[in-house]
Amino acid sequence: MAQPHDKYTYRVTWSEDDAEYVGLCAELPSLSWLARTPETALRGIRKLVREVVADLRRHAEPVPAPLATRHFSGKFMVRVPPAVHRQLAIEAAESGVSLNRLVSAALSRST
Structure with a gap:
């Protein structure tokens, strides 16, 4: 069964300031992951989001709903x-x- 973080909206873009690719998650806008390649940035942000969602659950804090599943x-x-x-x-x-x-x-x- 897919977890909420699997359905999140991810984006990778170039950061001129950092001279690297940055991975972002629309549902958790405070998170980002810098990497030398877009593929690594995507893997990094997905891993970070998975860890943050697990931490939110452990502490019984609200987990953002994926935009893809919202009406x-x-x-x-x-x-x-x-x-x-x-x-x-x-x-x-x-x-x-x-x-x-x-x-x-x-x-x-x-x-």
């Missing part, structure tokens, strides 16, 4: 300044779409 409703609220809200409402009206559709399309293009 997302597709709704979230964003607060913007009134002038931005007005400008977006104008753009939506001029485009003949709802404000929601305008913003959703803009967010989809940025990913």
